[in-house]
Amino acid sequence: SEAFARHMEPLLQHLERFSEVLAVSRTTHVSTWDPATVRRALQWARYLRHIHRRFGRHGRIRTALERRLHNQWRQESSPGPGPVPGLTNFQSLGRCDILLAVRLLENRALGDAACHHLLHQLFPGPGVRDTEEETLQDCLARLARRRSAVHMLRLSGYREEDSLVKTQAELLLERLQEVGQAEAEGPSRLLSRLWERLPQNNFLKVTAAALLLPPPSTRPQEEELALGSPKAPGRGRQELVRWLLGKPDIMVVFCRSLPASLLASVVGRHPALSRVYLGLLTDWGRHLYYDLQKGSWVRAEPQDLPWEELYDRFQSLCQASPPLKDEVLTTLKSCKAQDGDYEVPGLSIWTDLLLALGSG
Template identity: 30%
Template sequence: MEAVLKNLSSTVELLAVAAHSSAVKQWDRHTVSRAFGWARYCEHVFSRFHSNSAIRRVMEQQLQLTNQSLQDVIPGYSKVCFPDLPRLQHLLLLGLLNNPELPISIMKMLFGTRNPVDNTQGQYQDVTGLCSHIIQCKSACKVLSPVTDLSAAGAEVQGAMLVERLGALLSQGSDTRPAEHFLGCVLQGCEGAGQHFCLVIAAALLTTKNSAAQTAPQEFLLDWLQNKHSVLQGLCSALPATLLIDLAKEHNKFRDAYCDVLKKWASDMEYSISEGEWVQTSTIPTVSFQKLTAHFMALFEACPSLRVNTEKELNALKISDGDFDVRGLSVWGDLLSALNE
């Protein structure tokens, strides 16, 4: 842990140099690539330890010490806090671009075109064309944002564009973070228009696969959805049942994730004596017991092979609740009864 804290402190100092020091006059292509390599290292450290409260406290204390020492020697220094760690590459880039001492050669490199044949520099990833790449992502996000066209046809066009853009990002190497960042930007750009975003995602997953270049983006999109539980739940709630069934029939991975969401919705239900029905307690958006049952029925009708194993699992959950056949005692028992009526 001592080495991690030392690297964290050194990287924050590096960001300060990049933003405020004339030392960047001496920076070359390799130095810039190393700097971004250390920024990525700290982003990885954040993803690894952000949920560990003890380690987080130690890292926050180290950041406070480093920030204090830098504020004492650098006028106008902006401190780096723990929540800033996931975007250190972004902060590094802003610091460099705002530093008037940045050599024109480095500026040209950042706005240049990456050579697809050689996109690495030894131990560190080449950052040639980094700004151009960001501009392309921002442009694509702008085009994909739901400005006026909320029709199904508009979503189909944007879905195809999403697949194409993801394919281009994934073809650049084994690092999937640029594609993840791009999807995050699209999601943020669709804030307040969640249903449209869901329609675009569905259209992308249902785009006809003519080649491996289209299969890879769809597989990546499915993996991304599985890791974004709130987005997946929102998608399953917002999309029409017919569209969800089309996705389930097209992608086994989505079918299984969809089934898991339905079981999650059921587990979040409590029986309301006043209403005489199972109701949601924590899931957002809320789903009624009747809608939950309808989702399961449609899924089982479209994917009969899924029904046997799922009902076995539901029955095991019912048994763990006491195996009572009295309504209102187990959501799993009442769900099985509704499915078998």
């Protein structure tokens, strides 16, 4: 109704203005902020958190706010490397003060006076805390401890590669799930955007890790992470598979650049992907020809997959569990039959591969 819209407008404007503040808070613009600006920004954040608490169960207001937040995120994040959003859904309003505080704390451009004021506001010391401040203060202190812990572990020579990838994979699935609930095309759009913007090697590793995460999320729930959405990473994985299948170019890069054993595990879990992978492998096999002088299979073009890698990939697949292993051997054997079923080496790459794999 009109009355409702009139009522909502100031609230939505407030929300928009705060999003702007949030966007600015991680830029060098904050160098112009003085203590008063910091105080005002924190007050806005507290007001929004109040809104979150007050209208959490109020369906219409909640929906209106949520719609605005969602549109905002889409607009902001469509083209270019624009500001990274933090307010993605209604739940995030409940911790927008933490969001703002963390961004400002992280921002080295914040002037000394403003920074001092910020710390003073966030950690007023004992005696001046009310319950609300306490949660924010404890939350920030805990986050600081955790960040320090991560750094201390890294400094002590911890090999974190796996954990880094796994964390990103978990977050990816979570977000895919959430975006998928809001809009059917959301996941695929998000993935394509990430693919364009992020380092591809990392993206592929994360994707593979996400496809390998065990179905029920065993990760303990963190209070900061309790976004209120039901966790169903299974759906996120399906979205990932669907997206890969719809992007043949990306699938080629995926199968080309990841290690053989990792790929074997991934396609072992996702039969739809294993068919495409096998198709690609046989394709790549056909590009090799037998060099009589060297007595080995060599590439026709530099971008082709060398024999060693092709063999490596087939070997990893053959170490998988029966259905996949059988499928791989059947494919190889039928390719061999198509080539003329030679038993002598050097005539058909499939004969040679089967021999090398010990299944000739």
